[in-house]
Every structure is written in structure tokens, then in C-alpha cells.
Amino acid sequence: MRHVVSKIIVSFWLVTTVISCSALPDATVAVDNTSIINPNYIGNGVQWDPYQLDYGEKQLKISVEDWHKLYARLDFMKPQFIRVMINTTSVIENGVLNEKKNYENIAPILEYCQSRNVKVVLGDWGDRMVNSKTNTISENNLKLAAQYLDFLANKKGFSCILYYNMINEPNGYWAATDENYDLWKKAAQYFSTQLKVLNLDQKVSLMGPDIAIWKTDKVDWITNSVKDLDTSIGVYDIHTYPSKITVNSGDYTSILKAYKDAVPSGKPIVMGEIGFKFVEKQDEALMKENIARAKAKPYASVEDSQMFVYDFVYGSDMADALIQTVNSGYSGSIAWMLDDAMHSREQKNKLKVWGFWNILGDEYFGKEEEEVRPWFYAWSLLTKYMPSGCQVHKISVDGNPNIKAISISKDGRNMIAIVNVSSKEANIKLTSNGLPVLNHVKRFVYAKDKLKLEGDHTLLPVKTNITLDLKKNKIETIPAEGLLVLTNFDY
Known part of the structure; x- marks a missing residue:
């Protein structure tokens, strides 16, 4: 009897093994x-802006040790493409450019990029470059923005700066242009003429239109840019902050392709900013959880934080978004953003929590905030092993x-x-x-x-x-x- 039972057990094991091995x-x-x-991918990277440093309750600085830590972490990621945004008006005093003002804040970022052959998009957020109420551009401020670019690219030798982004997300009601395409076009065209005056046009080209999109209803910004500015634009770009359901379902791909298809053949389009916002009804529970987490965090902006950066799922979701972007024919993606310490929202110590870390955690925001968050590793793998030119x-x-x-x-x-x-x-x-x-x-x-x-x-x-x-x-x-x-x- 024992021999028969043994044979039955062996037979059952063999059958289940065969079924398991042959399972689809x-x-x-x-x-x-x-x-x-895509025969010539530009690369992936991250938004790395000069640090805020004034946090209301306290003025801080990035220590030498923290700069070394930042460099070491980025060296693991090997970014190929970095976006750096400033307000040029912060270095204009009484209508005159003060090139030395705040230079110590931007120099370490550009020095890193120059030493590692990182392609850089430099740009202006748009403050006082245009006046949406009078529908006019500020020729003086635009001229000084070009001069500041000349200072960095030529006088300081930052040849890593290949593109310039004139006015962040100009199609938004929050932008200096207040959704006005013609006003953005005038600013971009005038800035482009200033690049020629300074003989910068052979070194730096415009990246635009830099629009924030959620659906396919803003393609006209691309088609109009092609019609009006194509000779000046070296790389087209959009920003996306899709909902989780939009990306995971694959619907994101059809949105991306609508904008890619509007770009002339032979011209690249990139993702100038990418992050997740829970804007669709299916993600309402995630949105509520995100708000609750931000409210519970002493230094988090409730209005503009992505609190799931602490969770592993944010890394796989960002990988999903990037993979669909790559397969849709885009030539690069820049993650929003490197470090919480760069920007605040409601008040100076309410930070936009979106980063891989907060480099000033030890100094002020909490030691644990300085630690690397999980999604850094997912984004790093897809940056490190997608070298420029692949x-x-x-x-x-x-x-x-x-x-x-x-x-x-x-x-x-x-x-x-x-x-x-x-x-x-x-x-x-x-x-x-x-x-x-x-x-x-x-x-x-x-x-x-x-x-x-x-x-x-x-x-x-x-x-x-x-x-x-x-x-x-x-x-x-x-x-x-x-x-x-x-x-x-x-x-």
C-alpha cells in the first residue's frame, strides 16, 4: 500500500511539474x-534649479559636504539632460544686469554639468519678461536675459548650455503670459534676435513651447510654434503631470503621440518636466491620501507636493511614464525634480516635496529627509543606461x-x-x-x-x-x- 501511495505522489508531482513548465x-x-x-536619443535627467536658501524661519546654505553628496548621487544616475530654471530679474538691479549676484548658487550646478558633459536647458520662469495685462514684452529684460546667457555660456565657458527655455509653461493661467500664445511668441522671437546679436545662435537654440498638457487639446501650440519659430527652435518640448490611471492604462501613449506627430520630421521633442498628479476621478482616493500626507508633514506644501515619492510605486509609475514616452518617439525626459530644498509654495518653509531627497534635511528639515528615496533608483537605471546618442x-x-x-x-x-x-x-x-x-x-x-x-x-x-x-x-x-x-x- 505504501508503494502504491508513493507512486501516486510521484505521478502527481510529475503532472503538476509539466503543467507548471508549460503554462503560458x-x-x-x-x-x-x-x-x-529613434536613432539619436538625447538622454534623460532631472530638473536641478538653484536652491531657495531663504526658508523664512531660517537662512541656509549648501555645505561643501552636501555638494559632494549631491555630485556623488548624480554620478550614480549619470544624467544626460538637465534643466535649470532661474528668474533673470533676480540679478537685475535698477535695470542693469549684475552678473555676479547669486552666481555662487548656479555655478556648482553648471560646473557639474560641464565636467560631466551633461546637456543643459537653461531658462527663465518668465517673471517680468512680459506683461499679460498690457500684452507687451519687456525688451530690456529680454535683452538682459540674453546677456546673462552670454555671461554664462561665453565668459564663464559653460558650453554645456545648449538650449534656452523662454517662459515656463506659457499656456497656463499661472504663467507670466497667462495662456497667451502670441505674447509668448513675441518674447521668444525677440529673445532669438538677441541671441543673434550676441553671436549665441550657433551655440544655443530655443526649446519650446514648454507647454503643460493633460490631454490632446493644446497641440495648436506645437503647430503654431512650427509655423512661427521653427528656425529658432532646436528642440520641441511639453510638460506632463498625468494621473496614475492615465499612464498605467496606456492611454498616456495616445496623448503623447498627438504632440509628437505635430513636430516636423527630423526635429526632436522631449519631455521638459514629468511627474504625477492625481487629476482623474479614478485616482480620487490617491489624491485625498496625498493631501492628508502633505498636511501631516511639517514642511510640505499641501497645494504642490507629491507625497508618494516616499513609496516604491512612484518609481515604477515613473518608469511606466518614461517607457511610454520613449516608445512614442520622444528624445529625452526630465523628471520633476531633484531636491525638495529647491522650491516652496504657500510660504517659504512649505516646500514642494517632489524630490529624490532634501539635501538640507540634516540642517533643518529632518535628518531622514536627506536620505535617498526609492524612486531615485528606478529613474537612475533608466537614465544611466540610456546614454546620449543611443x-x-x-x-x-x-x-x-x-x-x-x-x-x-x-x-x-x-x-x-x-x-x-x-x-x-x-x-x-x-x-x-x-x-x-x-x-x-x-x-x-x-x-x-x-x-x-x-x-x-x-x-x-x-x-x-x-x-x-x-x-x-x-x-x-x-x-x-x-x-x-x-x-x-x-x-
Whole structure:
């Protein structure tokens, strides 16, 4: 009897094993490396503005040690593309440019970018560059903004500044232009003439129209910019703060493509700012939770904070948004934003909590705020391993809408990234008919309780020296709300 029972148990084990091994994966990810979506990707990065430093209750400064910490953390990320915004009027005194004023605040940012060959967008928020009530531009302030750019790019030698962003989000009621396209156009055209006067037009081009969009109803800002300013615009850009449901459902892709399709062939379009806001009804519970968290945080702006930056899910959501942006043909993305200490909202000590950290945590805002937040690692992987000049391959995903993926290559090196935004682990079949065998591949996993960390900010691969042959249909497991990165870039 015991022998019969044993045979039954063995037979049952064999049957279940066969069923398990032959079970269909949750999705198939197929890389077509012979089809190129984008032949020359600019890169990804982050918004890094001069720090506020005046927090009402206290005046602070960034210590030498904190600058070193910032540089080290960014060196892990390897940003390729950074946006730096200022109010030029803060360095204008009695109608005259004071180039030295506040220089110590912007210099360390530009010095980092110059030393690491980071492409920089410098820009002006728009304060007093235009007057929306009188529908006029300030020629003097625009002229001085061009002179300040000349000071930085030529006199100080910051050749890393390749683009200039004239007026932030000019289509917004909150902008200096108050939604007036013609007023923004006049300012951009006048500034462009000043670049020519200073012989800067061969070094720096405009990036625009820099509009904030949620749906496809602002495409006319792109088409009008093409008609009126295309010879001056080097890179087109939009800002998006989509709702979680919009991105995770995949609806985000159709919105992105509407703007991409309006850009002339051969001209790139990038995401000048990207972050999440819970604007759709399906995300109402998340919005309420976000507000409650901000109210409970002593230094958080209730009106303008993204409190889920403390959660792992924000990293997978940002990866989802970036992957859809890349596959829609965009040439770069800049995350909003690097550091909480850069900006406040309601009052000087109510910060816009959106960053990877708050570098002044030890000094004032709470020691724990200076620690690296999870989404830094997800964004870093998709920045570090998407070097400037890489090619983006066509990739298809079948079987599970929660799975998104990208594939890129440069100089014989490759990176494949796959995100799973569902609340369940997913098994995917990873395949390609044309991708060569990849040697010395590293496997990185981003998900809660899955990070392999070292020191202050370094994410280590969970496995190294892998040989990846996608002709053999490799099965990979992606954790819930997780990101998998496979790469043989040797850094």
C-alpha cells in the first residue's frame, strides 16, 4: 500500500511539474532591433534649479559636504539632460544686469554639468519678461536675459548650455503670459534676435513651447510654434503631470503621440518636466491620501507636493511614464525634480516635496529627509543606461497591459527595461529574432524589498555576468510594481 501511495505522489508531482513548465507566460516581450524608433536619443535627467536658501524661519546654505553628496548621487544616475530654471530679474538691479549676484548658487550646478558633459536647458520662469495685462514684452529684460546667457555660456565657458527655455509653461493661467500664445511668441522671437546679436545662435537654440498638457487639446501650440519659430527652435518640448490611471492604462501613449506627430520630421521633442498628479476621478482616493500626507508633514506644501515619492510605486509609475514616452518617439525626459530644498509654495518653509531627497534635511528639515528615496533608483537605471546618442529599438508587448518595455543600444552595448505596474508578480517571455547574444549582462531589480544597495546611494545588480540569448525565449519574473533592467553597458 505504501508503494502504491508513493507512486501516486510521484505521478502527481510529475503532472503538476509539466503543467507548471508549460503554462503560458503573462506576457511576451519581443525586441525588434532591426527597427529603430529613434536613432539619436538625447538622454534623460532631472530638473536641478538653484536652491531657495531663504526658508523664512531660517537662512541656509549648501555645505561643501552636501555638494559632494549631491555630485556623488548624480554620478550614480549619470544624467544626460538637465534643466535649470532661474528668474533673470533676480540679478537685475535698477535695470542693469549684475552678473555676479547669486552666481555662487548656479555655478556648482553648471560646473557639474560641464565636467560631466551633461546637456543643459537653461531658462527663465518668465517673471517680468512680459506683461499679460498690457500684452507687451519687456525688451530690456529680454535683452538682459540674453546677456546673462552670454555671461554664462561665453565668459564663464559653460558650453554645456545648449538650449534656452523662454517662459515656463506659457499656456497656463499661472504663467507670466497667462495662456497667451502670441505674447509668448513675441518674447521668444525677440529673445532669438538677441541671441543673434550676441553671436549665441550657433551655440544655443530655443526649446519650446514648454507647454503643460493633460490631454490632446493644446497641440495648436506645437503647430503654431512650427509655423512661427521653427528656425529658432532646436528642440520641441511639453510638460506632463498625468494621473496614475492615465499612464498605467496606456492611454498616456495616445496623448503623447498627438504632440509628437505635430513636430516636423527630423526635429526632436522631449519631455521638459514629468511627474504625477492625481487629476482623474479614478485616482480620487490617491489624491485625498496625498493631501492628508502633505498636511501631516511639517514642511510640505499641501497645494504642490507629491507625497508618494516616499513609496516604491512612484518609481515604477515613473518608469511606466518614461517607457511610454520613449516608445512614442520622444528624445529625452526630465523628471520633476531633484531636491525638495529647491522650491516652496504657500510660504517659504512649505516646500514642494517632489524630490529624490532634501539635501538640507540634516540642517533643518529632518535628518531622514536627506536620505535617498526609492524612486531615485528606478529613474537612475533608466537614465544611466540610456546614454546620449543611443538608438531606441521597436519593441512589442502582448498579453498583459500592465507590462511595458523598452530596448536601446549604443556602440555594441544594450539595455532592456521592463516594468510591471500591476499588484501581482508577472512572468514574461523575452524574445528576439535579431538581437545578438549579449554577454556580461547585469540584472537589476527595482521593487519593494528587492533592492540590493551599497552605501549612501548605489544600487547593485542582483546578478552579473549573464549570457542572454533571446532567440531561446528567456522567461523572466518581474515583481509587483517592479522594474527589471538587463544591460551589458560596462558601468
